[in-house]
Amino acid sequence: MKKTINAQTKLLGLIGSPVGHSLSPMMHNHLLGLLDLNYVYTAFDLKPELLGDGVKGLVALGARGFNVTVPHKEKILPFLDEIEANAKIIGAINTILVENGRTFGYNTDITGFKKSILRAGFSPKGKTVSVLGAGGAARAAIIGLSELEAAVINIINRDQERAQTIIETYEKDAIDNIKNIHTQDTEEALRQSSLVVNATSVGMKGYLSEVSPIPGEYLNNGIWVCDLVYNPLETIFLKEAKRNGCIIIDGLDMLVHQGADAFKIWTGVEPPRQEIKKFLINQIANGY
Incomplete structure (x- = not known):
């Protein structure tokens, strides 16, 4: 269903550079509409020299969470409050949850x-x-x-x-x-x-x-x-x-499963994974 952004809408997003190729905004916004959840997901082309400021800014603006893509997956670690065990071993993050002003890093890859x-x-x-x-x-x-x-x-x-x-x-x-x-x-x-x-x-x-x-x-x-x-x-x-x-x-199945796992971290809701895949195949077939 088509959603309307209002004063209660929670912010999710993707940070990286470049991000123009990413299917994540379409995927997550499709799911959010399908499940009638009051969030919006957008992409931020964040340059490496502004990474720390970008993280602080998203937290200050009340973002619920965001994905991290190249070139920030490793460099973002010093800017986070807590990091789950596997992500700490890897030394790379692709998902961040913000709770009570604190940032928690995960790796759903x-x-x-x-x-x-x-x-x-x-x-x-x-x-x-x-x-x-x-x-x-x-x-x-x-x-x-x-x-x-x-x-x-x-x-x-x-x-x-x-x-x-x-x-x-x-x-x-x-x-x-x-x-x-x-x-x-x-x-x-x-x-x-x-x-x-x-x-x-x-x-x-x-x-x-x-x-x-x-x-x-x-x-x-x-x-x-x-x-x-x-x-x-x-x-x-x-x-x-x-x-x-x-x-x-x-690479589509990996995108689907890492995205679905991140979605559940932010919303607490298990999304329909096959629906995500069907939607993305259709988007790519249409030339996105």
Whole structure:
């Protein structure tokens, strides 16, 4: 149903830069209308140098909560009052709840990622997997893969110091099966992997959308390939993987599940997840 904003409407939102590509405002506002909840969700293009001021401003304005996307997922931690355990291990936040003027940080990317690959039919238990990237999404995917008992988790990232930082951080929490793959060893590592996850922004609409993060020929026939980018649904990376006979998982299910988990944190209401997915597929098909 169509909602009217009034003096009791509570504020939710997304902070990041850029945010113009995001489906989160449409997704959450659709749900809020469907469930007749008096909130509104909007997107704020918040530059990195204004991050602290932006968080203070949203709290001062009485926001109930907000999502966090690139490039703020890691840099936002010092500005929060409390951080849940897994988010603290990861060192990245994607969801913030504001209660009585205090900010609570969560990472729903972990559960969103786990649900997306399991529901697609892939189990990482006992397998070698590779993650492309070393940012907040990659950190969440690595924790998810560890919780699902992957045998070896390769990190493939141009900045190997950043990848090494993840390994050293996670070793403190007894996660000791992560490898930092050197650039020259990328092809060999990928050919030994049962699952390859793109956790970079490469391929996203409006950002290197005609590029794949790795050469498609590095992907073996029959392996699973997952792209956390959800717009477009089928990135260049996934198209090349499909041509090579790989089984592909797009980023939409992760968006749906991490978004639904965040929605429940803010509102206390469990949203209809299949309805979210149907709505988003329709929006993307219509060219958003």
